[in-house]
Amino acid sequence: MKxxxxxxxxxxxxxxxxVFCSLxxxxxxxxxxxxxxxxxxxxxxxxMITQVPGKDWNTADDGGFLNAILGSLLVVVPAMxxxxxxxxxxxxxxxxxxxxxxxLSYAVRLAFDVLYGIPxxxxxxxxxxxxxxxxxxxxxxxxxAVTTLLMIPMLIRSGDEISKSVPDEMxxxxxxxxxxxxxxxWVITRQVLPGMIxxxxxxxxxxxxxxxxxxxxxxxxxxxxxxxSDPTATLPLAIFNWIIMPEPFPDRCYSAALVLxxxxxxxxxxxxxxxxxxxxxxx
Amino acid sequence: MTTNDSMTVKDLSLSIxxxxxxxxINLTFPKNQITCIxxxxxxxxxxxxxxxxxxxxxxxxxxxxxxxxxxEHNMLTAREAELIExxxxxxxxxxxxxxxxxxxxDNVAYGCRxxxxxxxxxxLNETVEKYLTAxxxxxxxxxxxxxxxxxxxxxxxQRLCLARSLAVEPDFILADEATSALDPxxxxxxxxxxxxxxxxxxxxxxxxxxxxxxxxxxxxxxIYLGEVIETGSAxxxxxxxxxxxxxxxxxxxxx
Numbered sequence: 206m207k208x209x210x211x212x213x214x215x216x217x218x219x220x221x222x223x224v225f226c227s228l229x230x231x232x233x234x235x236x237x238x239x240x241x242x243x244x245x246x247x248x249x250x251x252x253m254i255t256q257v258p259g260k261d262w263n264t265a266d267d268g269g270f271l272n273a274i275l276g277s278l279l280v281v282v283p284a285m286x287x288x289x290x291x292x293x294x295x296x297x298x299x300x301x302x303x304x305x306x307x308x309l310s311y312a313v314r315l316a317f318d319v320l321y322g323i324p325x326x327x328x329x330x331x332x333x334x335x336x337x338x339x340x341x342x343x344x345x346x347x348x349x350a351v352t353t354l355l356m357i358p359m360l361i362r363s364g365d366e367i368s369k370s371v372p373d374e375m376x377x378x379x380x381x382x383x384x385x386x387x388x389x390x391w392v393i394t395r396q397v398l399p400g401m402i403x404x405x406x407x408x409x410x411x412x413x414x415x416x417x418x419x420x421x422x423x424x425x426x427x428x429x430x431x432x433x434s435d436p437t438a439t440l441p442l443a444i445f446n447w448i449i450m451p452e453p454f455p456d457r458c459y460s461a462a463l464v465l466x467x468x469x470x471x472x473x474x475x476x477x478x479x480x481x482x483x484x485x486x487x488x
Numbered sequence: 489m490t491t492n493d494s495m496t497v498k499d500l501s502l503s504i505x506x507x508x509x510x511x512x513i514n515l516t517f518p519k520n521q522i523t524c525i526x527x528x529x530x531x532x533x534x535x536x537x538x539x540x541x542x543x544x545x546x547x548x549x550x551x552x553x554x555x556x557x558x559x560e561h562n563m564l565t566a567r568e569a570e571l572i573e574x575x576x577x578x579x580x581x582x583x584x585x586x587x588x589x590x591x592x593x594d595n596v597a598y599g600c601r602x603x604x605x606x607x608x609x610x611x612l613n614e615t616v617e618k619y620l621t622a623x624x625x626x627x628x629x630x631x632x633x634x635x636x637x638x639x640x641x642x643x644x645x646q647r648l649c650l651a652r653s654l655a656v657e658p659d660f661i662l663a664d665e666a667t668s669a670l671d672p673x674x675x676x677x678x679x680x681x682x683x684x685x686x687x688x689x690x691x692x693x694x695x696x697x698x699x700x701x702x703x704x705x706x707x708x709x710x711i712y713l714g715e716v717i718e719t720g721s722a723x724x725x726x727x728x729x730x731x732x733x734x735x736x737x738x739x740x741x742x743x
Contacts, residue, residue, distance in 0.1 A: 306548050374586035377543050378649070382599040382656055383576030385568070392598075395589040487589045487638065 238466070245463030248456035254464060258427045266453065270461055275429050276437035277465070280348040281413045287349070288356035289405055296364035297390055301376070305369075314365065321358040326417035328355050333421035346433040348423025355418050356408045363404035367397045396487055399480035406476045410469045416441035440465045493559030494519050495578075495660055495690065500539060500554035500564075502532075504547065509535050511714045513554070517660075517707070522682060522691045524705035524722070526698065528742065532714040533694040534583075537664050539564070540692065541578040542571060558660075576603060579653025579689075581663040585645035587637035588652075592629050595637045595648055596620060599656035619655045623647040623681060643674025650681065661685065663693035667700065679704055698738065702726055710734045 252269045259268030299310040332351040341347060371393050379389040412418075416439070424436030425446065444461050447454035495517045502510040510532045517523045525533045535544070542563050544550045556563040558574055566574055576599070588595050596616045599605075606612040616633075620626040625647045629640070637648055646666060653661065663682070667675035682691055683704055695701050701708060705722040710731075718731045729735045736742060 304548055372586055373546065374582050374584060375588065376546060377580065377582065378586050378588060378652075380543060380546070381541055381575055381578065381580035381662075382602070382652065383572050384599075384602055385572055388602050392588055392590075487636075 241459055241462045241466055244456065244459035247459070248453065249460045249463065253457070253460050257429060262427070264453075270438070270440075270443055270457065270464075272427055272429050273438040273440045273443040273461060274464055274468075276345075276423070276426075277413055277440040277468070279345055279430065279437060280352055280419060280423060280439055281409055283349045284352035284356060284412060285405060285409050287353045288360055288408070291353070292357050292360035292364060293401070295361055296368060297393075299365065300368040301390060301393065302386060317358045317361045321362050324417070325355055325415045326420075329418045329421050332418075336422065342434070343422055343424030343436045344434045345423060345430045345437045348419045348437060348439065349433075351418045351422045352412050352415070355415065356412050359408040359411065360404055363407070364397075364401060367400035367404065368393075370400065371396055395483075398483055399487070402476045402480040406473050409472055413469060414441050414465060416445045420445075440468075492519075493659065495540065495692070496557045497536075497540075498555045498557060500536075500552065500556065502535060502539060502544070502550065502552045504535075505549045509714050510539070513711075513716055515709055515716060515719060517690055517692050519690050520686055520688070521706035522686050522693065522704050523707040523709065524701040525692065525694045525709050525711060526696070526701050526737075527711035527717075528737065529696060531711045533696075533711055534664055536711065537662050537692070537694050540660075540662055541575050541580060542566075543580075576656050577659045579650075579656070579658040579661045581646065581650055581653065581661065581666040583665045584669045585642060585649045587640070587645050587648060590637065591634045592637045592640070592648065593633040596651050596655050599652060603656055605656070615655060619651040620648075622654060622685075623651045624677065625651060641674075643670050643677065646670060646674065646678060647681070650678070654685075659690060661689050661691045663691065665694055665696060667695075668697075710737065712737070 250266070250269070252266070254269055254274060255271060256269040257272045258270065261267035295313065299305070299307075299313055303310040328351050332347060332354070336342070336347055375392065375396065376389060379392045384392070419439045419442055423439055423442075425438050425442060426436045427438070428435075430437040440461050444458050444465075447458045447461070497513050497515040500510055500513040501508065513536060525536060527533050538544050538547070539552065540556055540563070542556075544552060552564050555565070558577065561570060561574055563571070563574055588598055590598060593616055596619055597612055600612060600615060606615050617626060617630075620629065625644060628644060629635075637645065640648060646669075650661075661682075667678050670678065679700065682693070685691065686706075702722070707720070708722050708725045709719040710717045710725070710729075710733075712733055718725060718729060718734045720730075725734065726738065729738060
């Protein structure tokens with residue numbers, strides 16, 4: 206009987222610990238969102254998200270930061286498409302065409318694990334050095350390139366994990382019907398799609414909020430870029446710049462943070478919805 | 489479409505990471521009969537079956553010697569295009585059914601689509617109905633063809649896998665302990681299906697339930713530690729096994 210009660214206490218303690226940790230995380234999220242929403246709404250106005258900075262922007266409410274909103278989207282959306290287009294073939298090559306244990310597959314995996322661990326400021330500095338070398342200026346193109354590089358290791362790493370969840374029997378089933386590797390790949394794609402969408406969105410969430418990567422490469426500008434070679438503002442860099450400046454800039458920071466959070470939220474929700482639509486038949 | 493090719497295994501040896509798993513296997517699978525491969529767990533039955541349609545490609549560090557012949561073609565040395573065609577002619581019923589991530593209809597239609605069989609919608613519909621009927625699933629699923637295949641019961645999924653294999657018009661059916669994950673009623677249904685199907689197909693099944701082999705086998709191969717110990721007609725092998733090991737296995741001295 207005594208032994209049983211020790212077990213009972215163990216069980217209780219562990220449960221309390223788990224609940225406590227979960228609540229702690231939840232508290233972090235709620236307090237961050239709360240701060241952003243409360244402070245952001247105070248200075249938020251329709252002009253903020255529909256206009257670029259006016260000529261009195263530095264002292265009064267003249268214009269908004271549409272340049273940073275569009276800039277962030279212009280950097281991240283092409284980067285997302287490029288990174289996905291590059292990563293998915295690599296993931297499939299490592300997992301389906303090569304055996305998982307193949308030396309090349311192993312080497313590639315290791316390389317991307319190393320890249321994954323490199324901080325974004327280093328990507329930014331590296332890209333900046335290359336750009337100086339070839340005589341390129343901070344521009345939308347530079348921002349897209351470095352953000353793509355930043356996303357690729359994230360996508361490959363999660364894609365690799367997701368591929369492991371495909372049952373071997375499914376691959377065998379497709380092969381035994383006489384499917385080629387390419388046809389088998391399409392079957393597998395249906396199975397891994399929801400996971401891949403989540404992975405892409407997580408990577409987008411990280412990339413769109415990253416100031417360090419675009420700091421040297423995309424530059425900053427009060428205008429919406431006209432071409433790939435124009436510099437562009439981005440939301441995280443706007444926040445970074447404004448938080449140390451005098452009023453009215455710090456308040457605008459929170460508005461920008463609010464917009465950034467909303468963008469990530471909308472992206473995640475729509476991605477989940479899409480994923481659920483296309484994969485209702487998943488095993 | 490059924491051709492007169494038969495399947496034979498000649499001098500097949502296989503090792504995984506240098507460890508010999510199959511040693512010098514020679515077998516002939518008689519046409520339109522059920523051949524049961526029996527033997528204790530870990531003797532190499534399932535690996536042998538994987539060789540027959542070369543799913544060994546999906547395993548790590550496998551080396552094979554010898555051949556698996558379908559007519560003139562050696563499965564093990566076939567080039568990609570030839571391999572695809574050979575695999576189409578060999579259906580596989582796995583141990584655990586694995587529906588493709590598609591609707592019930594598409595699971596059966598998938599094979600036809602990739603091989604360009606029945607390009608007309610109407611023909612394809614008929615084909616799907618024909619094979620779902622053949623496995624006794626049509627009445628159960630005809631109202632929910634567009635629903636997910638993974639929502640079917642395990643027994644239904646296994647019959648769906650069979651229908652999916654039959655739809656690409658194979659000559660051979662491989663079954664790897666195809667009833668071991670099923671409840672007794674479903675497994676009886678599947679067994680009866682195999683008996684019914686043997687008039688059109690050559691069936692090769694791995695089983696470790698002796699009573700099952702005794703019920704449905706026409707021809708039996710007994711494998712022990714990667715070697716064929718005895719092979720022959722079911723009647724002879726079960727009543728008068730010529731090898732001592734076979735005798736011991738059949739009487740349950742080891743398993």
